[in-house]
Amino acid sequence: MGFPGTWMTESESMVYRVVPKCACSTIGQIMYRSDHGRFFDGDIHDAQQGLHKWGLEHSRAPIEANVTARRSLVFTCVRNPYGRILSSFFDKICGIQRNGRRYRGNLVPKLMEEYGVEVGDPETGFEFDQIRSFRRFLLFARDTIRFHKPMDPDIHWSAMSGHVSTLIRGGGRYDMILHTEDFETGMAAVLARAPLRHPVDPGAMPRYNESEGHGPRRAHPVEDFFDDLSMHLVREIYGRDFELFGYDIDDPSRRGPVRGIDLDAVHARLAA
Template structure:
């Protein structure tokens, strides 16, 4: 299986398992900067040099050797499942992507036809019933994850535990799992454990958000999007994420983790 979604600095100072919608653009740029003293010009997901990625064939052997021997500090980053799925909806379903088109071509028309979702458009200021459409999208996300219909689940809304678990089941071990909600503290704890070629001052690092500004803004508090049925679906899809990464399932209004992550428990439960 290898190590899909794994990035490593060219200096091999640190290894990172990407989890979509969990500050991955900012983390990738910090890694790039820590080697080169400059940020990648563009979306870090588009880089093909300056950062080792499993998706680049020439990087695979180096990543595999490093992770198998646990030569470098390895980490990942998680986010509250309620805010993560909302972010996926507003970015990938409602938003216009960097190429000026809708995400995945025929995905949005499929959702409009099969699930009755509305997404609005830039011409009308993205006016639509966000709560009703989001809840229908959540039903679609559940169908893709549970039954792989009408399509395979997308990386942006498949469970964090699934992404994080591939690294473990292939023989990797994490030294740290950072909370998006406590990003600077978590990222500083990573930097404190590695040696970088360039000094990284976190307070001076901008937030890189490739999804910002090309879709509608969330019009309501997080908790308004989740009624009893929505919360039932969230538990069905993401119960492992809530349990392992210590997020508050009972209160969608509380985005902060309610405890510390037990790394040993994560490794045991996601090893298979």
């Protein structure tokens, strides 16, 4: 199985398991800057040098050796599932990607035809019923996750626990799991424990978000998007995420966690 989605600094100061839609671009840039004293020029997901990634053939042996020997600090970052699935909708379904196209080619037309999802048009200011379209997208996301129909789930809306579990099942162990909602504090704690070549202040750096300015702005509070049926669907597909990572499953308006993360419980639950 290996360690898919795992990044490591070239200096091996830290290891990070990517969880999409959980500040991964910002974390990757922090890792890159901590080694090289500068940010990567472009989207960090495109970097082929300067940062070890499991997807790069030359990086696999160093990552595997480090993680299995537990030589470096290992961490990941999670987010409230209500906010994460909503962000996935606005970024990946409604937004125009950095290549100037819709995400995954025919995905959006399929959603429009089979689920009645609307996404708006940049020429008309992305005007559409955001709440109705999101709820229809949520049905689609549930179908992909539970039934693998009409396609396999996309990494941006598949459960966080599934991403987090791969490193554990491969023999690794997390030293820290951060909450996106308290990102600066959590990331500062990671950096304080890692032997950095260059200091990084997570509170003074830009946020990296490829969808910024390329799609509609959310017009309503998070809780307005979730009626009883939508909350039921979220519980069905993300129940384990709420339980393991300390978020309130009953209140979509409560952005931050309601309790800390029990690392031993996470490892025990996700090891199987």
